[in-house]
Amino acid sequence: MGKTLAEKILSEHSGTDASAGKLVVSQVNLVFLQDTTGPLTVRQFEAAGFKKLADPQKTVLFIDHAAPSPNSEMADDHQFLRQFAQKTGAIITEVGDGVCHQLVNETLARPGDVIVGADSHTVTAGGVGSFATGMGSTDIAVAMGLGKTWFRVPETIRVIANGQFSPGVYAKDLILHLIGKIGAEGASYRALEFGGETVAGMSIGGRLTVANMAVEAGAKVGLFPSDRTTEAFLKSRGRENDYRALSPDPDAAYQETITIDASRLEPTVSQPHTVDNTALAKELKGTQVRQVFIGTCTNGRLEDLAIAASLLRGRKRHPHTRLIITPASREIMLAAMEAGYIQIFLQAGGLILPPGCGPCLGLHQGALGRGEACLSTANRNFKGRMGNPEAFVYLASPATAAATAIRGEITDPREVM
Amino acid sequence: MLKGRAFKFGDDISTDHIVPGRLAHLRSNLPELAKHVLEDADPTFAARVKPKDFIVAGKNFGQGSSREHAPLVIKMAGVSAILARSVARIFFRNAINQGLPVLICDTSRIADGDELAVDLKEGLIIDKTSRQELSFNPIPGVMLKILDEGGLIPYIQKHGDLKFESGAEERQ
Numbered sequence: 001m002g003k004t005l006a007e008k009i010l011s012e013h014s015g016t017d018a019s020a021g022k023l024v025v026s027q028v029n030l031v032f033l034q035d036t037t038g039p040l041t042v043r044q045f046e047a048a049g050f051k052k053l054a055d056p057q058k059t060v061l062f063i064d065h066a067a068p069s070p071n072s073e074m075a076d077d078h079q080f081l082r083q084f085a086q087k088t089g090a091i092i093t094e095v096g097d098g099v100c101h102q103l104v105n106e107t108l109a110r111p112g113d114v115i116v117g118a119d120s121h122t123v124t125a126g127g128v129g130s131f132a133t134g135m136g137s138t139d140i141a142v143a144m145g146l147g148k149t150w151f152r153v154p155e156t157i158r159v160i161a162n163g164q165f166s167p168g169v170y171a172k173d174l175i176l177h178l179i180g181k182i183g184a185e186g187a188s189y190r191a192l193e194f195g196g197e198t199v200a201g202m203s204i205g206g207r208l209t210v211a212n213m214a215v216e217a218g219a220k221v222g223l224f225p226s227d228r229t230t231e232a233f234l235k236s237r238g239r240e241n242d243y244r245a246l247s248p249d250p251d252a253a254y255q256e257t258i259t260i261d262a263s264r265l266e267p268t269v270s271q272p273h274t275v276d277n278t279a280l281a282k283e284l285k286g287t288q289v290r291q292v293f294i295g296t297c298t299n300g301r302l303e304d305l306a307i308a309a310s311l312l313r314g315r316k317r318h319p320h321t322r323l324i325i326t327p328a329s330r331e332i333m334l335a336a337m338e339a340g341y342i343q344i345f346l347q348a349g350g351l352i353l354p355p356g357c358g359p360c361l362g363l364h365q366g367a368l369g370r371g372e373a374c375l376s377t378a379n380r381n382f383k384g385r386m387g388n389p390e391a392f393v394y395l396a397s398p399a400t401a402a403a404t405a406i407r408g409e410i411t412d413p414r415e416v417m
Numbered sequence: 418m419l420k421g422r423a424f425k426f427g428d429d430i431s432t433d434h435i436v437p438g439r440l441a442h443l444r445s446n447l448p449e450l451a452k453h454v455l456e457d458a459d460p461t462f463a464a465r466v467k468p469k470d471f472i473v474a475g476k477n478f479g480q481g482s483s484r485e486h487a488p489l490v491i492k493m494a495g496v497s498a499i500l501a502r503s504v505a506r507i508f509f510r511n512a513i514n515q516g517l518p519v520l521i522c523d524t525s526r527i528a529d530g531d532e533l534a535v536d537l538k539e540g541l542i543i544d545k546t547s548r549q550e551l552s553f554n555p556i557p558g559v560m561l562k563i564l565d566e567g568g569l570i571p572y573i574q575k576h577g578d579l580k581f582e583s584g585a586e587e588r589q
Contacts, residue, residue: 016583023559023587025579036441037484048573066441073442080445120483120507136485136511138569142579150559150579152587184429185477189506189589218477220506274429361438361482382431382481384457387439 002249054147098329171206180278188218295326318408468495479508
């Protein structure tokens with residue numbers, strides 16, 4: 001019988017005939033952690049008795065979540081990670097380099113790889129065809145020491161999207177729509193595998209956005225086939241040798257197939273306090289928003305900033321609405337400067353934060369006040385997410401975010417395009 | 418046999434409810450972080466929970482972040498097991514890796530404050546307050562092997578490797 005993408009990749013990495021429901025011990029191509037999960041990972045690595053990394057060149061420590069450090073405790077954690085990198089030869093990034101998931105995709109992830117990271121949004125690399133998933137510190141510590149981990153091979157839900165997005169609708173709206181439809185547990189323990197003509201025409205940036213949020217439906221991975229778009233992306237990064245074509249077998253067995261007509265989608269928003277609590281942007285008109293945040297591993301890429309800049313050009317943010325932009329990596333920030341986007345954001349009354357996770361997880365740089373609402377391009381809106389359990393977080397595309405910044409209330413971007 | 422009191426929580430308790438990002442600076446100071454366990458779901462929980470008590474939750478407990486500090490501070494509070502209608506994937510692995518049992522069962526039948534007894538080997542939960550018995554889904558085999566050693570670190574200390582056989586059928 002044919003194999004899904006998940007079954008193919010896990011078969012290769014376990015040396016077995018991996019089919020859904022089986023246990024496999026899989027080799028990993030890349031292991032990483034970040035500064036809020038990393039210190040515990042290092043302590044677990046040492047507690048397990050490991051003396052060295054299975055492969056230092058495949059182990060990366062990212063300083064991105066609290067970068068630069070907002071306090072002495074996080075500064076100590078950063079030092080601790082730097083010392084571990086020096087001792088073991090692991091690769092380490094510095095403050096301002098960017099978000100781990102963006103850097104992984106720019107520089108390391110390859111189609112067909114198995115990647116594990118101590119961050120739930122490790123799934124992002126599914127956009128370039130990697131079987132990539134988030135784990136806790138102990139699992140990552142063991143993967144760092146042994147170069148392998150265990151998986152239960154997931155059943156796969158195939159998501160087929162056909163048709164072209166209408167103007168003002170993006171990959172973010174597709175994934176928010178899907179999560180709203182199947183729920184926060186709709187793909188629990190399973191793989192989501194994307195296909196169809198919308199996906200074939202989708203940029204790598206859009207694919208990364210969709211894969212990034214697979215975990216918000218509970219999925220273990222969100223996998224895209226590796227095709228000419230993937231090849232062109234890798235080539236543009238000087239990584240053409242990392243390319244391989246990868247697609248599911250035509251007779252692969254799926255637990256379920258969900259079909260979406262992308263041409264009928266409209267700008268979509270997740271409302272507080274769960275990601276699956278979706279509505280259309282136009283239905284939320286009148287909802288006051290005090291802060292708009294554009295960035296993160298979900299939507300901090302150049303094409304996201306380009307969309308926001310196209311709406312904000314020559315306009316001002318609403319006087320009651322703060323506008324925060326955080327490019328996902330230094331390279332994106334440089335490109336956004338060269339393209340004039342940064343100037344547009346500043347002229348619109350926005351502020352630019354250094355590349356990194358920014359205010360997404362509420363530990364610094366833009367925590368919310370009591371009762372305030374923020375519209376963010378990030379991936380989570382749980383109670384307390386942006387630093388205050390009495391605040392409200394809405395999730396949407398960069399276009400909806402820019403339109404909302406202009407009007408000061410949740411706005412369908414088609415109203416200002 | 419584990420014995421303790423039920424602390425009831427609703428659906429969709431995220432890792433942000435358990436250990437929010439705003440407390441990330443306390444993650445290398447676990448005793449201090451543990452004082453805030455589940456603060457955004459129930460600010461009184463940390464003061465009221467006693468060793469051996471149970472967390473009894475609805476669906477999708479532990480959704481969200483991969484932060485293992487979430488099950489870790491629950492364990493530090495002395496909780497002997499988490500009973501939930503369903504649990505998020507990463508949290509499930511993390512809890513087992515910390516040696517904290519997670520039992521999937523119909524928690525709607527358990528009320529806050531009920532006195533419970535749990536027999537892990539027999540797969541049985543006895544609600545002594547409402548005088549009823551509940552069963553829970555068997556823990557997946559690989560997780561049971563980790564749990565039997567007290568977590569993944571003790572497992573690795575003992576075996577030095579992941580001694581699991583690829584190809585075995587595994588339940589979800």
